[in-house]
Amino acid sequence: MSFSRLTATVAPLDVPNVDTxxxxxxxxxxxxxxxxxxxFLFYDWRYENEKERPEFVLNQERYKDAPILLARKNFxxxxxxxxxxxxxxxxxxxxxxxxxxxxxxxxxxxKNALLPIILSxxxxxxxxxxxxxxxxxxxxxxxxERIVDDQGFEATFTIDPYRKELxxxxxxxxxxxxxxxxxxxxxxxxxxxxxxxxx
Numbered sequence: 001m002s003f004s005r006l007t008a009t010v011a012p013l014d015v016p017n018v019d020t021x022x023x024x025x026x027x028x029x030x031x032x033x034x035x036x037x038x039x040f041l042f043y044d045w046r047y048e049n050e051k052e053r054p055e056f057v058l059n060q061e062r063y064k065d066a067p068i069l070l071a072r073k074n075f076x077x078x079x080x081x082x083x084x085x086x087x088x089x090x091x092x093x094x095x096x097x098x099x100x101x102x103x104x105x106x107x108x109x110x111k112n113a114l115l116p117i118i119l120s121x122x123x124x125x126x127x128x129x130x131x132x133x134x135x136x137x138x139x140x141x142x143x144x145e146r147i148v149d150d151q152g153f154e155a156t157f158t159i160d161p162y163r164k165e166l167x168x169x170x171x172x173x174x175x176x177x178x179x180x181x182x183x184x185x186x187x188x189x190x191x192x193x194x195x196x197x198x199x
Contacts, residue, residue, distance in 0.1 A: 004168045007139040011057050011066035012131045018071060019078030020105065024087040037083060038090030056188055064175060068138055070127055071098040076105025077115075085112040097147070099124050110163050115142065117157045126153065142168060 011104050028040040052059045058066075069088070075098040076084060085108045088096070095115045109116045117140070119127075130136055130153060139148050142164060147155045159167075 001092065005139065005141050007137055008094075009063065009066040010068040010069050010070050010097075010127070010131045010136060011063035012070045012128055013057055014072065014128060015101050016072035017074045017077055020076060020081050020084040021078055023076070023084040024081065029081065029083055034086060035090055036085035038092065041087040041091040062134065065092060067094040068140070069093050069096045070124070070131060071096055072124070072133045073099045073121070075101050076109070077102040080104040080108075082112070083109050085109045085114045088112075097124065097127065099137075108166070113167075115140070115159075117147070117159075119147070119155050119157060123149065123155045148181055158191060161194045 016061060023039055024037060025043050025146045042058065046053060046059055057063050059188060084105060089112050095117060097119055098115045100118060101116050106116050145157050145159060
């Protein structure tokens with residue numbers, strides 16, 4: 001998945017220190033597939049006795065398909081399970097905005113077509129106020145590292161240039177490596193010949 005610009009609805013998850021077990025509870029880690037985890041995203045928060053909790057943000061009609069998640073500090077803390085970004089991405093979340101992320105989650109997000117954006121506490125507070133308005137949307141401009149709405153909000157963010165390029169092109173690290181497949185094969189061939197001569 002790739003994008004350089006996204007205008008979409010924002011779902012507010014007003015909870016700090018959301019850990020990976022809340023994002024994807026441990027009972028679903030037994031699955032051997034890498035896909036299909038979206039249905040279990042925030043399972044214990046979304047459901048009670050297998051029925052939707054109407055008060056949970058992603059169960060509310062206006063936020064159900066929101067690809068942008070607004071969160072609080074230290075999002076993705078706890079265990080290092082990569083299943084958490086798998087579940088978010090599979091559910092349809094493309095961007096998470098928060099004041100801070102757990103380091104391992106932050107790095108795993110980029111590997112799984114999920115863009116984590118860090119803004120200041122004050123900027124996030126402002127967005128939590130604005131997102132209450134019906135039909136509120138944000139525009140994420142990844143190329144220019146800029147977030148705006150149509151009511152005067154504007155913020156900039158910073159993304160590692162290499163990661164940004166991969167994201168815009170829709171490539172993961174393996175795809176990026178395969179773009180240099182000819183050079184890799186050439187190196188391997190030369191290395192093998194050199195090794196045989198020395199032996």
